[in-house]
Amino acid sequence: MKLNGIDIDDTFAEAFDMSATRIIVTALNDTWVMHAARSVTGFATSVIGCGVEAGIERTLAPAQTPDGRPGVAILLFAMSRDALAKHVEKRVGQCVLTTPSSAVFSGLDGEPIDLGRNIRYFGDGFQISKLIGERRFWRIPVMDGEFICEETTGRVKAVGGGNFLILSTSLEQALSASEAAITAMSKLGNVIMPFPGGIVRSGSKVGSKYPKLMASTNDAFCPTLRGVTNSQLSDEIRAVLEIVVNGLTAADIARAMRAGIEAICALGADAGVKRISAGNYGGKLGPHHFHLREIMT
Amino acid sequence: MKCVRLTLRSPPAQRLDMSVLDVDMLAALSIDEIRAIELRCGRATAPLDSIFDIAVSGDGSVRLEIYNSDAHLDGVGHRLKTGTVVVYGDAGRFLGLEMGGGDIHVHGSCGDWAGAEMTAGKICIDANVGAFAGSARAGERRGMRGGAIVIRGNAGDRVGDRMRRGIIVVQGNTGSHCASRMIAGTIAVAGQIGPSAGLGMRRGTLLLAQEPASLPCTFNSGGLQEMNFLRLMVPAIDALDSDYVWPCAQRTRVQRWVGDLAWNGYGEIILPA
Numbered sequence: 001m002k003l004n005g006i007d008i009d010d011t012f013a014e015a016f017d018m019s020a021t022r023i024i025v026t027a028l029n030d031t032w033v034m035h036a037a038r039s040v041t042g043f044a045t046s047v048i049g050c051g052v053e054a055g056i057e058r059t060l061a062p063a064q065t066p067d068g069r070p071g072v073a074i075l076l077f078a079m080s081r082d083a084l085a086k087h088v089e090k091r092v093g094q095c096v097l098t099t100p101s102s103a104v105f106s107g108l109d110g111e112p113i114d115l116g117r118n119i120r121y122f123g124d125g126f127q128i129s130k131l132i133g134e135r136r137f138w139r140i141p142v143m144d145g146e147f148i149c150e151e152t153t154g155r156v157k158a159v160g161g162g163n164f165l166i167l168s169t170s171l172e173q174a175l176s177a178s179e180a181a182i183t184a185m186s187k188l189g190n191v192i193m194p195f196p197g198g199i200v201r202s203g204s205k206v207g208s209k210y211p212k213l214m215a216s217t218n219d220a221f222c223p224t225l226r227g228v229t230n231s232q233l234s235d236e237i238r239a240v241l242e243i244v245v246n247g248l249t250a251a252d253i254a255r256a257m258r259a260g261i262e263a264i265c266a267l268g269a270d271a272g273v274k275r276i277s278a279g280n281y282g283g284k285l286g287p288h289h290f291h292l293r294e295i296m297t
Numbered sequence: 298m299k300c301v302r303l304t305l306r307s308p309p310a311q312r313l314d315m316s317v318l319d320v321d322m323l324a325a326l327s328i329d330e331i332r333a334i335e336l337r338c339g340r341a342t343a344p345l346d347s348i349f350d351i352a353v354s355g356d357g358s359v360r361l362e363i364y365n366s367d368a369h370l371d372g373v374g375h376r377l378k379t380g381t382v383v384v385y386g387d388a389g390r391f392l393g394l395e396m397g398g399g400d401i402h403v404h405g406s407c408g409d410w411a412g413a414e415m416t417a418g419k420i421c422i423d424a425n426v427g428a429f430a431g432s433a434r435a436g437e438r439r440g441m442r443g444g445a446i447v448i449r450g451n452a453g454d455r456v457g458d459r460m461r462r463g464i465i466v467v468q469g470n471t472g473s474h475c476a477s478r479m480i481a482g483t484i485a486v487a488g489q490i491g492p493s494a495g496l497g498m499r500r501g502t503l504l505l506a507q508e509p510a511s512l513p514c515t516f517n518s519g520g521l522q523e524m525n526f527l528r529l530m531v532p533a534i535d536a537l538d539s540d541y542v543w544p545c546a547q548r549t550r551v552q553r554w555v556g557d558l559a560w561n562g563y564g565e566i567i568l569p570a
Contacts, residue, residue, distance in 0.1 A: 067528035103525060126563065128500065129481065130526055131443075131462055132533045137526065145523045 001293050003261075005269030006276060008292050013163045013257070013278035016286030018053075018077045019084040020158030020248055022107035023115065024060065025096055026071035033059075036102045037072040039095035044076070045195045048204075048215055052087035053077045053160060053246055055192030066105045067148065073107050075192045077160050077246045084155060085113040092149065093119045097140070103148040106135075110154030116140075117151050159288050160246040162253035164261060165203065165221060165277040171239040173272025175199070178241045180267060181260035188259060190252040191245050203242040206281050218279065236274060250288050258295050298357050299324055301331065303349035305365040305386075311339025312389060313348065316372030320361050320380040320399070328353045363388075368408060374401045377418060390427070393420045394434075396444065409453065410434060412446040415463070419537070421447045428453035428472065431465045431484075441465070441482065447539045454491065457484045460501065466539045476503045479564055485534055487541050498557045498564030504530070505568050506544050512566060516556030521570050524549050544569045 001008040025040065027033040037056050044054035057073040065071035076091075078084035096104045097119060106115060120127045120138040128139040129151075136151040166181070168174035182198035185191065193199075208216035219229040221240045226233050233240070243260055247253035264273055278292055301323055314337040323331060331353065332346035345351065349363075359380040363373065366386030373392050374382045377399040384401070390408035393401050396415040403420075409427035412420045413434055430452050431441035440459040447466045454472035457465050460482045470488035478497040485504040495503055496513055531543045554566040 067525060068532075069528070128563075128565075130483070130502075130530065132529055137529060139526050146525060148525055148529070 001296070003265040003296060004267075006265050006273055008261070008296055009275060009277040010293055011278050012280050012283075012292065013161070013290040014280035014283060014286045015159050015161035015163075015250070015253060015288035015290065017288075018047075018079060018158045018160035018246065019081050019155055020075060020077045020108075020246070021084060021088060021110070021113065021153045021155050022057065023074050023076070023088070023092070023153055024065055024071050024105045024107040025074060026060075026065045026067050026069040026103045026105070027099065028069065028101035030059075030070045032099060032101050033070050033072050036096050036099035037074060039099065040091045041074060041194075042095070044091075045200070047077070047079050047083075047160075051078065051083060052091070053192070053194040054091070055194045055198075055246075057192055058186075058189060067103055069103070075190075075246070075248070077158055077192075077194075081111070081113065081155055088153065089114055089118060092116070093122070097122065097142070097147055097149070100144050105150045106153035108154040108156060110156040112152035113155045115151060115153040116149030119149060120151075156248060158246065158248050159250050159253055161286060162245040162247065162257055162288075162290055163203075163242055163279050164257055164292065165275075165279060166241045166243070166264060166273055167221075167233065167237045167275040167277060168239050168241075168272045169236050169274060170272055174239040174241045177264045177267055177271060177273045178243060180263045181243055184259045184263035185243070185245065185256045188252070188256050190249065191247040191256040193243055193245050195244055198243060200242045200244055201240075203240070203279055205279075206285060221277075232277070234274075242279065250290075253288075254290055254295050257290060257292075261292070261296060298360050299353065299355045300360045300362065302352040302354075302362045302364065303345070304352075305349055305363070305367060305370075308367045309338055309348065309369045311341075312369050312371050313338045313367075314372055315370050315389075316375035316391070316394070318345070318361070318373075319376065320359050320374065320382060321378050323359045323361065323380075324357070366403075366405065368406070371408070374399070374420075377401065387424075392422075393418070396420070398444075406450065411448075412441055412444070412465075414439070415441050415446075416443045418444045419447070420445070421449070421538070423449045425450035425469070426452050429455045429458055431456060431460050431463065432458035439480065445537050447537050447541075449540065451488070456486075457482065457501075460484070464534065464537065466534055466537060466541045468539060468541055476501065476564070476566075479503070483530060485541055485543070495557055495564055495566055497560050497562070499560060499562045501564050502530075503564070503566045504543070505566060506542070508568060509566075512554060513557065515559040516554040516566060517558060519553035519555050519565075522551060522553045524551050524553070524567065527551070527567075 041054040054076040060071040123140040203218040204215040368387040371389035384403040387405040388407035392411040406424040433440035451469035473491035479501040
């Protein structure tokens with residue numbers, strides 16, 4: 001299958017079940033919202049080392065937030081409910097509570113997990129509860145006034161690990177094409193691309209020659225290992241980048257993958273990208289298989 | 298919807314106990330069974346149809362309508378859970394006592410203890426209420442524990458006495474001891490409050506749209522503050538379909554008083570700055 005001169009491999013991306021939540025962070029203005037959002041989503045690229053994968057889903061206008069201030073919607077994904085709850089609480093406690101003027105709210109209906117339930121104890125007994133409708137909020141006194149946080153947020157089952165690989169004749173062209181894909185994918189809701197700038201260059205395979213490592217470099221797609229390992233790269237390919245996408249549903253991931261691949265293919269083969277492929281583990285790792293050619297038809 | 302219409306034939310000479318008229322139970326009763334419900338009036342009892350003209354129509358969840366209502370009708374909407382009660386005229390004491398859901402609308406005034414010890418649902422009173430709205434009855438430790446009361450007129454003394462949770466909105470004035478012994482929750486008053494507001498207050502919020510004539514000496518000024526929770530609370534009050542207007546809807550800068558310090562309390566009285 002070729003789209004605008006770019007080969008679409010007959011393969012699939014393999015994704016797995018995760019737990020996810022959405023939180024809404026607000027602050028006095030856009031600057032401080034983004035400070036909080038970048039902090040809470042920092043060091044959250046992969047559950048392998050970070051425990052949680054997180055990203056900014058979208059920015060919110062004041063009319064879209066519970067307190068009428070500028071905000072962002074943030075999605076966080078983890079491998080289990082307990083891991084998600086633990087990391088949400090840690091990150092909100094260390095990154096949002098500490099940001100001047102910020103507040104945090106649940107952005108998703110689902111099984112309740114703690115958001116501010118334990119963070120409230122930072123108030124040392126001076127915290128105040130407000131039950132508005134069915135939602136409980138905590139007012140925690142801090143040095144710039146009060147930190148408002150909702151008691152719980154909703155957890156849902158989600159899907160993580162959707163991906164596709166961009167095989168290009170140069171790193172510059174691979175990056176340029178990947179950026180176009182991220183721009184297109186970022187316009188969609190319910191998904192995040194958790195790696196820096198949404199793009200990862202260190203795609204991994206399961207396992208390693210070192211028994212203690214659960215993942216190691218994806219040697220089949222490393223240009224420098226062509227001729228050394230069972231490479232899947234032709235001679236003209238000099239750089240491969242990967243876009244990993246997590247979504248609230250498999251349909252959200254498929255939609256985002258399609259938008260990203262379409263954006264790359266719209267550039268044409270002359271822009272440097274020659275092939276689109278995907279990472280999978282033979283279908284043994286995750287139950288969700290995103291076949292590239294099915295997605296693009 | 299099953300609509301049960303009761304039209305009071307003449308004002309009762311004694312107080313009429315309407316608390317036995319379980320609105321949720323009416324859904325399963327035939328018109329004959331409804332007619333036979335015995336109400337206590339003073340020391341005597343009388344069947345419902347000897348006091349009211351009764352009409353029943355429809356099926357399903359119950360809407361109870363009381364016409365020509367009178368201030369002698371006590372206990373209307375007692376322990377209401379799901380239905381709707383509409384009172385055309387005045388209601389007596391204990392309106393919506395221990396109510397756990399549903400809606401009550403009184404197109405008139407009502408007596409003392411409106412919404413006392415209610416846990417959920419909404420009561421809207423178009424005119425005035427007596428004392429102890431949203432409070433605890435004598436001997437009870439906790440008053441209103443959820444839901445909302447909207448009072449479009451004035452309220453008597455002790456609004457929200459021992460209130461534990463929920464919202465009370467008073468569009469007019471209140472009597473003395475508003476929010477006395479309050480444990481938590483929110484009371485918003487658009488008019489003036491009487492003396493001794495917040496006496497014995499432990500926690501909770503008394504939101505005043507106007508500067509009060511006086512506050513107890515056991516409240517300390519917290520000075521001017523930014524209260525961002527008002528960005529959540531004021532829209533919640535607006536959503537109750539009251540005409541309460543917080544004078545700084547877009548602004549959160551307020552004057553805050555904290556007390557009752559004589560009770561080691563951490564309640565707050567908030568005024569627009």
